[in-house]
Amino acid sequence: MSGAGGARGSRGAVAAAAEGSARRRTLTAVLGALGVVILAMVAVVALLVVFSPPTPGTATAGDDVPVAGAPRNAVFSFGHTVGNTVPSPDAEMDASQRLPFELAVAPDAFRIRIENRQYNAETTFDDGVRLTGLWIGDGGVTEDGTASAPADGILRPTGAYTSIPVELAGPVDVGPGGFVTDWITPDQYALGDGIPYLLSMGWTAPAGATLATYPGLSWLATGAGSSASSVVSAIAPVGVSTTMNYFDISLEYSFSSDAPVLVSIGHSLNTPVNGKRKLFPTRGENTSWPQQWAAEHDAIAVNMASSGAVTTDFRADSTKWEQFAGIDPQIVTIWAASNDLSDGHPFDEVQRNWLEILATVKSQWPDAAVYAMTEPPRGLTGSSEATRVEWNEWMRSVPDGLSGVIDADALLRGQADPTHLDPLYDADGVHVNEAGHALIADAVPALPPVGGGATGEASG
Numbered sequence: 045m046s047g048a049g050g051a052r053g054s055r056g057a058v059a060a061a062a063e064g065s066a067r068r069r070t071l072t073a074v075l076g077a078l079g080v081v082i083l084a085m086v087a088v089v090a091l092l093v094v095f096s097p098p099t100p101g102t103a104t105a106g107d108d109v110p111v112a113g114a115p116r117n118a119v120f121s122f123g124h125t126v127g128n129t130v131p132s133p134d135a136e137m138d139a140s141q142r143l144p145f146e147l148a149v150a151p152d153a154f155r156i157r158i159e160n161r162q163y164n165a166e167t168t169f170d171d172g173v174r175l176t177g178l179w180i181g182d183g184g185v186t187e188d189g190t191a192s193a194p195a196d197g198i199l200r201p202t203g204a205y206t207s208i209p210v211e212l213a214g215p216v217d218v219g220p221g222g223f224v225t226d227w228i229t230p231d232q233y234a235l236g237d238g239i240p241y242l243l244s245m246g247w248t249a250p251a252g253a254t255l256a257t258y259p260g261l262s263w264l265a266t267g268a269g270s271s272a273s274s275v276v277s278a279i280a281p282v283g284v285s286t287t288m289n290y291f292d293i294s295l296e297y298s299f300s301s302d303a304p305v306l307v308s309i310g311h312s313l314n315t316p317v318n319g320k321r322k323l324f325p326t327r328g329e330n331t332s333w334p335q336q337w338a339a340e341h342d343a344i345a346v347n348m349a350s351s352g353a354v355t356t357d358f359r360a361d362s363t364k365w366e367q368f369a370g371i372d373p374q375i376v377t378i379w380a381a382s383n384d385l386s387d388g389h390p391f392d393e394v395q396r397n398w399l400e401i402l403a404t405v406k407s408q409w410p411d412a413a414v415y416a417m418t419e420p421p422r423g424l425t426g427s428s429e430a431t432r433v434e435w436n437e438w439m440r441s442v443p444d445g446l447s448g449v450i451d452a453d454a455l456l457r458g459q460a461d462p463t464h465l466d467p468l469y470d471a472d473g474v475h476v477n478e479a480g481h482a483l484i485a486d487a488v489p490a491l492p493p494v495g496g497g498a499t500g501e502a503s504g
Contacts, residue, residue: 117370118305120145120295122243123260123315123329124163124350131266131290133252140176140246140276140283141290142263144183144201144328148338148345150237151297153229156180156212158245159222159292162256164350166363170220171253173291176246176271178225180233181209183242193325198478200327203263203281205242211277218247218291227298235297238339243293244282246271259317259351260289261328287321304491305344307373307409308334309358309401310380313420313452314349316481318471324478331478334377336485343491346371354383355397360404369408374491376405379417379452382474385432386424394435402445414446415488418453421463422474429463450487456480 122143131137156178161168184204189195210233213225235241248271249255265283269275275282308314316331318324329335334345348368350357358364358380378401384394405414418436421429436453456476458466465473469480476484 116299116305116372118149118151118297118299118344119346119368119371120147120297121329121347122293122295123258123289124347125161125256125258125289125292126164126351126353127257127259128162128167128169128254129257130252130254132249135251137247137249137251137253137255137266138268138271139248139264139266139290140244140270141265142203142242142244142282143289143293144203144240144242144261144330145295146238146240146327146330146335146339147235147295147297148237148335148342149299149301149303151235151299153227154235154295154297155225155227156243157222157224157294157296158218160218160254160256161222161292163292163364164353164357168220169254169256171255172250173218173253173255174248175213175216175218175223176248177211177215177273177276178213179209179211179244179277181242182206183240185240190322190325193323198327199240200325201240201242201261203242203283203285205277205279208279209242209244209277211273224296237342243295244276245293246273246276247290255290256292258289258292259287261316261321261326262286262289264288299344303343304341304375305346305371305373306334306337306375306377306488306491307346307368307371307412308349308377308379309405310349310378310417311353311382312349312351312475313382313417313484314347314377314379315351317351318475318477320472324471326478331481333481333484333488336482337488340485341490346373349379352383353380354387355380355394355401358401358404359397360400365404365408373409373412375489376409376412376414377417377450377488378402378405378414379419381435382419382422385419385428385435386422388428389431391431391434391438394431395438399443402443406445413448413489413491415448415450416443416446417450417484420453420456420476421458421465423464425463448489450484452484452487455483455487 160173182205184202184206185199186202187195187197187199212228216223263281263283264286265275314332314334316326316329334347338345348364380401381394381398416439418439419432424432439449442449456465456469458464469476469483471477
């Protein structure tokens with residue numbers, strides 16, 4: 045990575061490139077949609093399915109092996125849960141939500157996992173949630189802005205389907221171990237690359253049930269009848285756009301291409317979360333820098349990060365490592381210390397916890413290139429700001445075990461006031477906007493196909 049001065053000179057170009065890239069990806073998606081049918085037909089011939097497929101258009105829970113000859117695995121998270129709530133203390137909850145997503149690599153097979161589990165605290169809630177239906181289909185996008193966020197040329201989801209969606213699962217209980225569909229192959233439903241999709245689900249929950257939550261983009265409907273199939277699968281948007289998702293939901297998939305895989309670990313700067321999303325709207329998880337990196341490089345980004353995370357959330361005995369053990373990344377990034385520093389923890393304590401993360405990464409993925417980020421400003425003062433500066437000085441020394449360091453502080457800090465984010469990228473004083481995520485994505489090294497080695501390193 046070039047020095048801070050060179051990075052600053054390219055900021056406007058990077059932001060413009062990010063917007064232009066979004067347009068290009070959308071045009072590609074339109075063309076890609078025409079090839080979905082052909083892709084599905086080819087996949088059916090080329091892939092050996094080793095389980096009996098369920099009735100077309102439906103799927104049931106199971107852990108079958110997906111596809112022979114497709115040994116690589118990936119996970120697209122719709123946002124890891126970081127809180128919990130009792131949304132309906134006195135009556136049964138009847139609800140549905142819609143979640144937008146886009147993949148940069150087409151799967152050979154996929155399945156959906158839904159857990160009423162708080163990811164950061166590793167706590168499961170077994171409160172009688174019942175899934176009424178799970179649907180998937182092409183999602184609508186628009187360039188139109190709003191009164192609070194004028195149009196900026198970036199295509200964002202509308203919450204509407206563009207055609208009738210396909211049902212992946214019917215009524216089923218979400219037990220303490222969660223619910224997972226059977227593997228779904230292209231003859232049942234083909235997911236392409238660079239195409240906007242929606243995943244919608246309806247559910248009921250008893251009065252007083254505790255549900256895990258995530259502050260992500262969704263279209264949420266509540267009230268009598270909200271979980272009915274006719275509502276969950278309606279083409280038009282249902283409910284209201286909100287920054288509240290329920291449940292820890294992921295799309296697990298297998299693929300046989302040589303696309304590189306990145307795993308990101310850490311706090312909310314690795315996610316699209318910001319506190320002023322009316323002013324700085326997101327595209328859901330695809331706004332995050334890891335997913336922007338994946339889209340730019342025809343690659344896969346697996347996000348282990350969560351909003352509010354601290355270094356001890358990734359201790360060596362955390363179940364998170366086991367959860368992602370089946371992933372074989374070529375690059376891993378660690379951006380995890382900001383909340384520790386903001387909370388006033390001393391340098392030595394944060395360093396010890398951070399080094400435990402690095403050691404666990406090196407043990408679990410010994411062949412991966414590992415990059416870390418410096419921590420950008422967030423308006424800290426006194427000893428907390430002094431510790432952040434000390435942290436970044438140490439990080440720029442490129443601690444042993446790292447392939448390089450991305451100087452996010454130099455990229456994102458204000459030129460006039462280095463204790464605050466640059467207004468070009470500032471969303472809420474702590475988090476960054478879409479252009480800020482694009483800047484970080486551009487700074488992370490691009491990888492060649494698997495087996496080719498890294499093309500470059502980043503340093504302070």
